[in-house]
Amino acid sequence: MSEDNKKPAPAAAGRGAAKKELSDHFKTYKDVWVFIEMERGKVHTVSWELLGEGRKLADKLGVQLAAVILGPPGNDLRQAISDAWGYGADLAYVVSEPLLKDYRNEPYSKALTDLVNTHKPEILLLGASTLGRDLAGSVATTLKTGLTADCTELAIDDDRCLAATRPTFGGTLLCTIFTLNFRPQMATIRPRVMAMPERKDAKPGRVIEFKLSMVEDDIVTKILDFVPDTSTEEAHLAYADIVVAGGLGMGNPGNFRLITDLAAVLGAEYGGSRPTIQKGWISADRQIGQTGKTIRPKLYIAAGISGAIQHRVGVEGADMILAINTDANAPIFEFAHYGLVGDATRILPALTKAFEARLAVRRMAS
Secondary structure: OOHHHHOOOOOOOOHHHOOOOOOOOHHHOOOEEEEEOEEOOEEOHHHHHHHHHHHHHHHHHOOOEEEEEEEOOOHHHHHHHHHHHHOOOOEEEEEEOHHHOOOOHHHHHHHHHHHHHHHOOOEEEEEOOHHHHHHHHHHHHHHOOOEEEEEOEEEEOOOOOEEEEEEEOOOOEEEEEOOOOOOOEEEEEOOOOOOOOOOOOOOOOEEEEOOOOOOHHHOOOOOOOOOOOOOOOOOOHHHOOEEEEEOHHHOOHHHHHHHHHHHHHHOOEEEEOHHHHHOOOOOHHHEEOOOOEOOOOOEEEEEOOOOOHHHHHHHOOOOOEEEEEOOOOOHHHHOOOEEEEOOHHHHHHHHHHHHHHHHHHHHHHO
């Protein structure tokens, strides 16, 4: 064996060693796009949240912010375009086709992919809803570009690249991901992660109509019927003004009654940390955190929750966080606005009683 063969092979360079250098083709891509998710005439509020965030990115880059609106012709489509101006869009790309009445992956993917290839955006953002996740994955795959899912923070770095941050390793770490050599840079963001921008009166921007090069016979999936979700039992944590939640520090599932009692008095939603769902204490639709619901309530009361990073990223947008925990060194006290060190099973009944008395006085006064 020669001396050269005895030498160890050089270590492979990691992504950190990759160069942020685009081909001449991708250097022509510019502007920030936000996909406006609309179903049955109603725009998902995550779209407006993303327009607010997209406005910051576009201003940082010195480019335009565009809304991408797909749907059937009619008043709902026109209203969505009007609202896009109010939430900060400079222009709108519109695909108005009857066969876009209901979401199907094939025509929506075709429309968005063709739009990107024709008008070349630098950044494309979608909501991490059921629809958005399905559409983003297929579009990114077709375009052969990168997609960072379930982001909690977006920024522009010194090289004018999108820095998309998301939890990883089960939520124990935060990592920032770059799409270095391809465009568009794509990311999905869950509802309520970004603040809802204020709608303002704004002059209409430019509307660019785009034709879908597909007919009904080209689409394999057919809509046979539409059955709306009329369940009244499912939690609506993401949009609640007040949320009360419990963790393993509650001791046992029986003690969760203290959480629901306080929530009932406050007219609040209730939820729990991931371990309480895994143990079957409450249903999965009430899980709060990175792998559950992201919330932005006016008041969040967390009892017996340690505050690991996967929980933190789901609640830190709350206007006020009150944490109750026996461990004075629990991570949740690092980001809570107010903290009570003590046994939640004793503190919660006292809070419930106090709120009942205070609210009773207020009702009598009114």
